[in-house]
Amino acid sequence: MLVCLLPVPCVLGNLRPPRITALPGSTVPWKGHVTLLCQGPGQAEGYKIAKVGSPEPTDKEEQIMPRKTNTLSVAEITTDKTGLYHCSYQRGGRWSQFSDPLQLVMTGAYEKPSLSSLAGTVVAPGENVKLQCFSKINYDVFILTKEGEDHITQNQSSMPQDRGRQTIFLLNPVSSTQAGTYRCYGAFRENPYLWSQPSDPLQLQVEGTTESPSSTQPICSTAPSGDLASRGRLLGIWIGVPVAVGLLLLVFLIFLILYCLRKAKSNAARKERQPEAAGRANGQVSEAADPQEVTYSQVTCHVPHQGTAGAPSRVPRQTQSSEYVTLAFR
Known part of the structure; x- marks a missing residue:
């Protein structure tokens, strides 16, 4: 039998606690921006996001002023805003249990x-891996984080080492899921949510994986090495054949040009020698003579007479005859 007494809200059963997350992450650099997100059911009527240990509002304040949005934005992180945060939601006149706490660190x-x-x-799979975090500053604790994971991988106290402090983080036994990018921080116990600057990243690769997996990057399948080699050879063939054909065409063109130049020079030399030979054979005949030109030559015949050359002859002289011979040069 269900009994509801006013003004106490009716309880219909326990409400599942929500989940709180930080965007882009719970480890925020100094003066960085962060947004806290409370993830509850779609029927939630209001939300509450607060630091663990902060004063709780009264039931009257909760009923009158429920938070309509499920986010809490921190424009600039400072020391006083670090710490543990949790959230709850309101449904059916009742507030749910608080979520698991979220550590907000600067x-x-x-x-x-x-x-x-x-x-x-x-390293090889199954091998025991030791990561050493060291500093000359006397930090009380060192924190190991992995890129892409919004939680602390390990948190250990420091030990004296070579005029400084160090700690050894163990990854035993290592597997492909532990490959990735790691960083470590130093902190003091009086301010556990105030960390140092991050160390330089350490890329840990496990044999058998081509790349270290990271949740912040998409996982892409890679082709086997044999396929990559065959593809490389095929690509080399496709590139080499056109290059070889182009070189052959270039060599052929160069040879053809040289051949034509040599032939032109030979013809020019032959033409220069022919007029000289013709001049020697024809004597004074002009090279420009027309083969159809007709030449007339006059031939005069004289008949010799006896007697004195100086005495005039009483016999009348015979008329000189002239003949024309037509000479045609062809």
Whole structure:
């Protein structure tokens, strides 16, 4: 039997707690922007996002002023805004249980430590990997994070080492899912949500994976090495054949041009020698003579007479005869 007594709201059963997340992430650089998101059911009537340990509003305030949006925007992160946050939602006149707490951290407060892998950055599956985080600053704790994951991978106390502090993070045994980009931070116990600058990134690769997986990047399938090699050879053939044909055509054109030039020079030399030979054969005959030209030559015949050359002859002289011979040169 269900009994509801006013003004106490009617309880229809326990409401599932929501989930709180931070966009773009819960590790925020100094003066960075962050938005807290409370994910509840679609029938939620209001939301509440607050720091853990902050004063709780009264039931009257909750009923009169429920938060209509499920986000809380922090324009500029500062030290006083770091800490643990949780959220709840209102439905049917009742507030749900709080979500699991979200740690909101500000980075960049101190100098960065260094991160290295004692076994190298390329390891075999199943191998025990040790990541060393070291700093000359006496940090109380070191924090290890992996890129693409919105939570702390490991958090350990530091130990003295070579006039500084260090800690060893163990990844035992390592698998392909642990390949990726790692960074470490230093912090003090009195301000656990105020971290140093991040270390330089360390790229850990597990043998058998071509690239380190990251949730911030799409996962693309890669072709086997044999297929890549065959594709490379085929591509080389497709590129090499046109290049070879082009070179052959170029060589052929060069040869053809040289041949034509040599032939032209030979013809010119032959033409220069022919007029000289013709001049020697014909004597004084002009090269420009017309083969159809007709030449007339006069031939005069004289009949000799006896007697004195000086005495006049009483016999009348015979008339000189002239004949014309037509000479035609062809």
